[in-house]
Amino acid sequence: MTTTTPNTSHETEASRADEPLLVVEDLAVEYESAGAVPWRRKVSRAIDGVSFEIFPGETLGLVGESGSGKSTTGRAILRLNDAAAGSIRFQGTEVTTLGRRTPLSYRRDVQAIFQDPNSSLNPRHVVGRCVDDTLRTHGVTDPGERRARAEQAFDQVGLSTDHMHRFPAELSGGQQQRVAIARALVLEPKLVVCDEAVSALDLSTQGQIINLLADLQAITGVSYLFIAHDLGIVRHISDRIAVMQRGHLVEIGEAEELFTNPQHAYTRKLLGASPASKPEGRDERRARREAFRQMHEAETQLA
Numbered sequence: 001m002t003t004t005t006p007n008t009s010h011e012t013e014a015s016r017a018d019e020p021l022l023v024v025e026d027l028a029v030e031y032e033s034a035g036a037v038p039w040r041r042k043v044s045r046a047i048d049g050v051s052f053e054i055f056p057g058e059t060l061g062l063v064g065e066s067g068s069g070k071s072t073t074g075r076a077i078l079r080l081n082d083a084a085a086g087s088i089r090f091q092g093t094e095v096t097t098l099g100r101r102t103p104l105s106y107r108r109d110v111q112a113i114f115q116d117p118n119s120s121l122n123p124r125h126v127v128g129r130c131v132d133d134t135l136r137t138h139g140v141t142d143p144g145e146r147r148a149r150a151e152q153a154f155d156q157v158g159l160s161t162d163h164m165h166r167f168p169a170e171l172s173g174g175q176q177q178r179v180a181i182a183r184a185l186v187l188e189p190k191l192v193v194c195d196e197a198v199s200a201l202d203l204s205t206q207g208q209i210i211n212l213l214a215d216l217q218a219i220t221g222v223s224y225l226f227i228a229h230d231l232g233i234v235r236h237i238s239d240r241i242a243v244m245q246r247g248h249l250v251e252i253g254e255a256e257e258l259f260t261n262p263q264h265a266y267t268r269k270l271l272g273a274s275p276a277s278k279p280e281g282r283d284e285r286r287a288r289r290e291a292f293r294q295m296h297e298a299e300t301q302l303a
Ligand SMILES: Nc1ncnc2c1ncn2[C@@H]1O[C@H](COP(=O)(O)OP(=O)(O)OP(=O)(O)O)[C@@H](O)[C@H]1O
Pocket: 031, 032, 033, 046, 064, 065, 066, 067, 068, 069, 070, 071, 072, 073, 229
């Protein structure tokens, strides 16, 4: 483990000199659907020829219009969709040819946060149990250790031990999403696929959760594949951004560069269609995170 120094932009540049954590190459995913007649099933390619890399500690934003293949790409990385062609290498290991059951180590290292936390939390269990179950599944047998790690995870996401004893329905949307983040991060993963992780939240909660994700990244060095519609949010959190159109990746580049100097006509169209293309530099971004951190500390002291 490396020491937990803050992940400044300078370090992000440095870490990019490392080996990539994830290499996606010429990836294709197909869906099969019922045809006009049952014996003629239709196969359609949802994504094709998709290639990109994610480096340690980096956030890669993934944008594109609805149906362009963002979730399909994320789900292939999570092994929820099979690859029809191409390759996904995680820390040098080919992922697409692993057996039917995803190895536990991969399920630990690559986590997901989806749009609707409610659907991924068991309504019949208190949320502390959800995190406990995750630890148990991953071989943490000592109940005392599980409890300590769950408490630490809840604390990291700004929830108290009191919240651990509540059912999902007794939490706000933002709190539920914090539980989903706690569960995703408790195993100290290397990559988290965030698929519209804040899209269902109101604006101020979105900001808090985004800053929380950025803070946790600074502490843990986790990488994010950040899928979202909202270009303002993606610009705020991403180091680089990839743009998808109709199943293809049409442009990828440094976040600010992509916003200020988009190369592909589709990217220009997408940015033109976005109401939130106000520039925010790294200094502003850091200042905002710092303000959030102070606010969070103040809240914790009050609690
Ligand atoms: N389970 C499925 N079966 C058949 N086709 C699917 C399935 N899931 C997605 N598709 C199709 O694959 C394409 C890509 O869908 P995907 O969900 O990856 O898009 P997306 O970019 O995540 O869109 P959104 O922004 O609306 O979430 C679409 O044409 C979609 O209709």
